[in-house]
Amino acid sequence: MIDAQRLTKRYGEKTAVDGLDFVVKPGTVTGFLGPNGAGKSTTMRMIVGLDAPTSGSVTVNGHPYARHRAPLQEVGALLEAKSVHPGRSAYQHLRALALTHGIPGGRVDEVIDLAGLGSVAKKRAGAFSLGMGQRLGIAAALLGDPQTVMLDEPVNGLDPEGVLWIRNLLKGLADEGRTVFVSSHLMSEMALVADHLIIVGRGRLLADTTVADLIREAGGDTVKVATQDPARLRDVLAGPGVDVTGRIGSEELQVTGLTAREIGLKAAEHGIALFELSARSVSLEEAFMDLTRDAVEYHGATTGIDTLGRPA
């Protein structure tokens, strides 16, 4: 459980995180989405106490991170990939972290196997590929068998097999009742693993929603129909909750509120020939782009108003 309240971080003039309020609940994978520079990494750094909030607060399992007796047991975090001394072996790196908590050596071996690092555990971390580095970071995150797992861009640099491994791992951790909080700037990746989404842009909360709700709000599903007689088809399909659009003189119509199946059946009933009938679901990527584009414009506008109000 992660609970952020009015969480704000300013670096001089720049506001990286601007009054974020959100709760990350256990038992599901929560995606933390936003374009680059939206404040995702800064937020995660504040969650584990690396950065202090300018104002507001964030707690993990009810307490600020630094107050826990065994912080690694509360939150396992993968921050930037390079949080490792390149001269130390993977095993020595994990062992040094384990020693601070009295985590037994057996657990170090366990997470090395879990992350698939068995064959390179004794090699210097500096010689690791990007993907191996990510795996080592994830091994470190899981070391304390934490209730909350927080990963910043975990699929970066991973090969397809690694990406699949991460997906299954995250789902598995959530099924065990853990809180799983994963950041990404790739909506398509999040759509495959996350149930819940927290979307930020320019440090502000844009949406705190589920994947299904986001699609619905972004315009829902439309069906594209091409027909010989668009005018008649419009009349046939018309009804409450149904919206049909199309350019005059075009054979193509966009229909919302009906499924492709329903449209096909009605057309057949009235003997209207169809050339094309395809359900086009709004991709999460598009929904995400719409949301963040609006946010950027919205912020541009407010900044303008703000400056008008201030003596320049």
Add this chain to the structure above:
Amino acid sequence: MSTLTATAEEPRTTPARPAYRVTGRRVLASEWAKLWSLRSTWITLGLGLLFLVAFGLIAASRYKSEIGSAHMDPDFAASTAVSLSLFGTNFAQLALGVLGVLVTAGEYSTGMIRSTLAAVPRRLPVLWSKAAVFGLVALVVGTLGAFVAFGFGSGIVSGTPAAMSLSHAGVLRSLLGAGLYLGLVGVIGAALGALLRSVAGGISVLVAALMLIPGLISLLPSSWQNDISPYLPSNAGESMFALTHDSTALSPGAGLLVFVCWTALALGGAAYRLARTDA
């Protein structure tokens, strides 16, 4: 996977989780393991020891070969077995001080500090542990090096005016003082690394404080020089291990006190920055 799947089968409300806990002793153990798991530690400590012993031997050999010749530098002629043996202290302090900087600033340059502080978010135990672990190691290496250098050096110069044995007044104090000085230089290096968070910056300030500033002080009017000079880190430190003290230098005890104050100042600055600023 075994642990993760195992916990899944247990009821969510009462997970049988081991009770881990961060303690000061465990942070010390972690820093100890970190220090020895890097190759650079072994190399730099080896170099420090080598400098200390090798330069002592070279100085003693040169003294032995020149003694009695007419054109010998009068200062050099006044050397003792202790001053010749500890000739390498200047070079060893560089090696040990630089390794001290690496112990802390190296974590910032590599990003390791994020892992370290995520494991110990209270932060200050990390600094105390690093200073204690590395200070102790530098103390042991410095003391060992000083005694080994004296063992060989006093053997080389036996039978000359510089000859001395361990039982000679002040010799034991000088050798232990040299070890203690090198230990504290290690702590200062670690503190400067944590304060500046940069390997290059830490080394620059260390070299400036220990080697350059004494030279610059000579540009000041001489009355000021005599007031300031003995309290500089390098001169106060030298008082700790010099066998003889002229009227301007501090006594060994006072030198130790002043040098400990410099160390505490550097550590205090490092602690302030670590506790107060974002990692």
